[in-house]
Amino acid sequence: GQQLNQSPQSMFIQEGEDVSMNCTSSSIFNTWLWYKQDPGEGPVLLIALYKAGELTSNGRLTAQFGITRKDSFLNISASIPSDVGIYFCAAMNYGGSQGNLIFGKGTKLSVKP
């Protein structure tokens, strides 16, 4: 079946550093989403991407929809302690009768003050 390979699995960074993580697949998708999950909570949508090559920002977060439509990247600038959590990529193909999200396994981010 379709799979999303998310890397790195975990990151330990110093407060103030920039963070990069990515998500790749052997399949083509026409929508990429990035979620953040805080401990003990459900995931929350950060950024949605709908067009190949699209670059979208949400505050200190920037995500890109890869030109091949098989990957996406998330960058966090100037990390702060509240950035701690698990970041999930998700992808889908919409259109037709149904389409459902596929999730990556997540990147666990730890930030040292």
Next chain:
Amino acid sequence: NAGVTQTPKFRILKIGQSMTLQCAQDMNHNYMYWYRQDPGMGLKLIYYSVGAGITDKGEVPNGYNVSRSTTEDFPLRLELAAPSQTSVYFCASSYSAGGLSGQYFGPGTRLTVL
């Protein structure tokens, strides 16, 4: 708006017991989903619904059942609990099909089967 609510937050079951995980949303979303999340893994889709009276299987439906009698509620039923069903269960809803514009998640139910 309360968003997506789930009850209970925690539950311990014995093997073979049954239970229903409750999920409700007050955003008038047609699309609702049940996921399970195992440690270090992403979310796996169990069942989903595109509207009241319509449900369909996701990636991992075995051992579960759902119903959708109203737009607001989407309960998940475990008939014969097994240790392999120990997981955190998330309910979600969305305005658009498949969560194209993003899915709204509940806080989760942590289930342990012993």
